[in-house]
Amino acid sequence: xxxxxxxxxxxxxxxxxIIGDYAICGGYAISYYLEPAYTYDLDIMVLLNNExxxxxxxxxxxxxxxxxxxxxxxxxxxxxxxxxxxxxGLYEGAIKKARKIFVKGIPSKxxxxxxxxxxxxxxxxxxxxxxxxxxxxxxxxxxxNNIIEKYQDEExxxxxxxxxxxxxx
Amino acid sequence: xxNLSYRKDxxxxxxxxxxxxxxxxxxxxxxxxxxxxxxMEKLRGDYDSISKSKISxxxxxx
Numbered sequence: 001x002x003x004x005x006x007x008x009x010x011x012x013x014x015x016x017x018i019i020g021d022y023a024i025c026g027g028y029a030i031s032y033y034l035e036p037a038y039t040y041d042l043d044i045m046v047l048l049n050n051e052x053x054x055x056x057x058x059x060x061x062x063x064x065x066x067x068x069x070x071x072x073x074x075x076x077x078x079x080x081x082x083x084x085x086x087x088x089g090l091y092e093g094a095i096k097k098a099r100k101i102f103v104k105g106i107p108s109k110x111x112x113x114x115x116x117x118x119x120x121x122x123x124x125x126x127x128x129x130x131x132x133x134x135x136x137x138x139x140x141x142x143x144x145n146n147i148i149e150k151y152q153d154e155e156x157x158x159x160x161x162x163x164x165x166x167x168x169x
Numbered sequence: 170x171x172n173l174s175y176r177k178d179x180x181x182x183x184x185x186x187x188x189x190x191x192x193x194x195x196x197x198x199x200x201x202x203x204x205x206x207x208x209m210e211k212l213r214g215d216y217d218s219i220s221k222s223k224i225s226x227x228x229x230x231x
Contacts (some may be wrong), residue, residue, distance in 0.1 A: 003206045028209070035197035036205035038212040104203050 005076025006042055007108045018060050020047030023098035024110040030131050032110045041079040047095045048084045090151045114143040121158045133169055
């Protein structure tokens with residue numbers, strides 16, 4: 001029930017205009033495209049214009065009775081991490097181009113597989129590299145290249161990292 | 170150099186293992202997201218109970 005509870009809370013945040021939009025990313029997005037795997041938290045990208053809106057989001061959730069612990073906000077027994085879109089164009093693009101899904105009839109959004117690969121190329125931890133290889137088998141390579149090219153000025157390292165992974169496999 | 174039989178067996182084993190693993194992985198990847206979420210929530214629950222458990226130093230025999 002906890003995942004559904006979070007999705008309902010996120011949809012409520014959107015309808016209350018506390019956030020512009022949102023998209024599931026991180027482990028829960030990876031599991032959307034690949035086999036399910038254990039993940040501690042739920043990463044959510046939120047469309048926000050500035051830090052003030054980010055503070056408003058935290059204030060609203062605190063006021064609603066949600067516990068705030070380090071980077072996490074506990075919603076329905078689930079630690080949720082909010083990543084604001086204003087920190088980079090790649091994040092904003094990932095939310096705007098996210099895929100609309102339904103989970104047991106509840107509408108939601110998950111980042112596209114191509115944006116997910118780009119985001120993992122940015123975080124680039126050892127476990128991300130393994131996931132990138134698996135996701136590349138299902139993703140559209142041209143679309144990934146277009147995303148990398150689009151954010152080349154902002155994230156110049158992505159191209160080099162993708163090349164390194166493709167050479168290694 | 171002549172291949173030793175155990176090496177052949179091992180190669181065969183890993184070949185079968187990889188095929189089975191890939192088949193299982195594909196099957197799980199094609200499940201509905203709701204089913205995947207249910208598995209992930211079960212994994213979270215199992216992890217929580219394991220991480221909170223204590224190791225008993227007492228022997229199981231009375």
